[in-house]
Amino acid sequence: MAKKWQSLQSLLRTIASTMYEIGNFAALLILFMFIYSLVGMQLLANRLRFSNDSGAAISISEEAFPAGSTPRSHFDNFFWSMVTTFQLLTGENWNSIMYDCWRARGWIAVLFIVSLIVIGVFIVMNLFLAILLKNFEGSESLVDQKKLDHVLEAQEVVITDEGMQPTRSSTVQILWAKIGKDNSFRLFCFKVVENSKFDTAMTVIILASSVSLAIDNPLRDPQTIMVKAIQVCDMVFTGVFVGEVTAKVLAYGLLLEKNAYLRNGWNLLDFIVALVSIVNLASLGPGNSLKALRTLRVLRPLRMVKRLPELKVVVDALLLSVPSVADVAVLCALFFLVFASFGVNFLKGTFYHCSGASFDHLVSEQVDYLTNPFDWDLLTSDQQAWFDVDEAGCNVSMWVASTIPTSKEVCDCLVPGEWTFVVPQNFDNVLSGISTLFEISTTEGWTEVMYAAIDQRGIEMQPIENSNPKWALFFICFLIFGAFFMLELFVGVTIDNFNKIRASTGRSLMTEGQKNWAKTQQFVLKIRPMRKVQRPNGPLRAKCFDIVMPDSNPYFEPIITLCIVLSSTLAASRSFGDSDDKLHIIRYLNLAFAFIFTAEAVTKFLALQRNYFDDRWNVFDCCIVCGTNVGLLIGIFQPSAASIINVIRLGRICRIFRLVRTVKGLRTLFNTLIISLPSFICNNDILNDQANFRSFGKAMLLLLRFSTGENWNGFMRSMINDNQGCESNPVYNPESPWCLSNEDAPNCTILNGCGAGFLAYGYFYTFTLLVSFVILNLFVGIVLEAFETSDEGDILNPEDLDDFTSKWAQFDPAATWFIKASDMKLLLMTLKPPLGLGVRNIKKVDEILDDPCLQEISVNQDGNVNIVHAATALAKRLTVQKLGNDFNELAESHPLQRKFRATRPSNDESQTLDEIYLERSKKKLRILRAMVKLGKASAI
16 A cells, blocks of 8 residues: 555654664553552552441451452552553543552552653653654655645735736637726726725634634524524624625636636635535525535634634644545554454454343342353242243243353343443454544543453453453553554644645745744844833832842842742642631731832832833732732621632732742743734433533533543444434424423423434544544644744843843933944943854944844934844854854745844945944044144244
8 A cells, every 4th residue: 555655654654763763662651550550559559448338448468358349440460550550641531540559558659640640641741752863853844845835826825016906818808898998997906905904804704704603503593683693693604705706716817717706716615615504505504404504504603714814833733744644544554453453363253241220129039040141941940030031032841951042132031122232342353343442532531441351252242341451451452552553644644744834935945044043033023122210219119129129139129939838838728627826827927918018019109119020020029919908998898708718818829920030940830821812402421411512612622521532432422323213304483482391481492302323433532533533633743833933032132132222221211122223332331142242342333233143233313232143143143153154044935033133223324233333434534634734834
């Protein structure tokens, strides 16, 4: 198959190059499991034994110990300790295991489980992802370069000098010429659709259409004003969308022209949405056969994608990932086929048992015979009387010495109809086996399937707990290679494609030198001027200034930071059942900290006054202090408002975020979080009032739950089968409105919808494949990119920029963003290394100003230099010094270059610093010559 499938060959080569490191990882994983299994045995072996009545833990020395129950996940021997450790690594029901261990051994067991989760799941298991990403980064491209170029071309907008008239073929020109004289109407349409206000208006209409879809509810009375209003809005939106398509087709042409409307994929989506909207209008009437097509209205919100460039990049990455994802899907299907075939050979017909209400009433002798049947002739007459030989399906006459009955046959005789599934999944055929493996590859409910395989004793035999424990190895091997390797390939190809598109945005991959310079330049572009705060004249304000300013008192901020840590620790020390003495101490300490933080805010405000609010952290502190004091006042004058006080108290915890400002590692993570945020009807036990698709909000919450893998397969199976007496298309009766229970309204019609059948498999499998394995992996790529973007770099650090802004403020006290070009020498002499000299040395300053990087600094017509240009030039000079020949300038199309050019003055108004100093040198030379001539004339 891979012989002629080039992309699949590339994927296989990447996997092959990964196998050596995967082997090392497997050795590390086994070693980790081995160590934790031994520790678990030391702590918890024979400890997880609980009373059947109270659920309390039973000590091994108690008489009731043998009669106690043991959970399936335990640490009683090395084998089950390894299995339980692996279960914890997959995250399946890890909290239940922790609670059982907590009951048996206390907090030491909690620390053991939490350390296993933190080290094993968050560190060791993510090493696997790091290995894959590393190998994908250096592998052959899995992206079709032609398709990538097409996407990049689609993102560009090119306006020619020929005007706005689009090109067209001769045939189409004749056709469009009939529209009006000189195609004026078509030109008018082009001007309209190219107007930015038109695009803004369409964005608003798309948002309004999406809102109307969200508030629609199928349970509403079709005759209500709300439903009729939504229908009218649908008509209006359809008219607008059709009008938009018509205008753009008139402007660009339909298909045959070079830049025709349908030649753009996003326009094609708009066209499909318009057609769906028209079909939707035809399906508004009751009982219309096109009513099912109304679900296609959900395509409308997708039109927002092309109007948001960053989102468009993500969607392009998603679309370009489809071929690579298809390659991975083929490999996974083959892998699943191998394991499914093995499972069918040994597990078909074994995931069944006799259970139910009738089975529970059987006596122990009957249960024993059902579990371990033997010859009919060996039964006593009383035992043979258990069976009704006349019962249909009870073939007692076949039970002869040579044919021992199966557990199913005995069950059909004793309790007819009670032979049923142990778990919904099975290996009865290859298709069912692949479906089962796909479900457990998400690690959701895999332990129940494993226990069913461990307990089974063959076809049509009643399972017994732990009959075949060796089957645990089958499922562990599948999850290691299936969930931890094959399915992680989805992460690799998705993030690889995302990075390829990001890197190709500038039409060329960056070298290491360019990457370092881009990181430094992006860091420098964050610079902002600060107001020069002068020391106040008043004695009180001057004293406050000396206390809070770092230059005059470097101990103030560390002391406040220590108080923040102590205050947060105090807030975390409260627990239920605290003594009155402890609560009094906590209250007085909280008052003390409240006084300290209030005094800090007041002191800073007196020292800085209006400049106090220029710092966002000061605004943050002020809000926290005001909230704390309001909570204290409410507690004094209105003690009964406990809920309000508790909410206000929670705000105090936010003060700990101030630590982000002082710790570089925290600051990087916090910046990563900030950067990545903008970018990313029938009832049963499972389908209930909280989990359903009855409204947009509940459906979104439910799908969010499924995206985490929480019981998505159980919910899917609950929607497959029909309820008894279900109605697939109920008729609405105004005298008896629809409801879900008699409690909703009197004399209502209770809805009893039918199941979705096998369509549920397609819906949920597709959702899991696209969302869990592809779309959510884009979040990983976005966060990784945000982490790289938020990195402060190796060339400069925040202290260097802080020194630059503080020294800049000496020449620009009003924070106008500009200083005189003549002040650049003084700025360089006052700046600390590495950006400046830190000493007054005219000769060295002249040498620095002769650097080509600084000679390129732009100077506006007023003779001023922008802070961004000066900082960028100094950073570029430093980068060139550190990188040497490895330094490379960024491409002109790079986003950072466009952002930097936007801050430069227009060409007819700008000069460079080199030209300014050259003019001044010439002027000085002319003056000197004039003085020489004047001196000669005086001498004569």
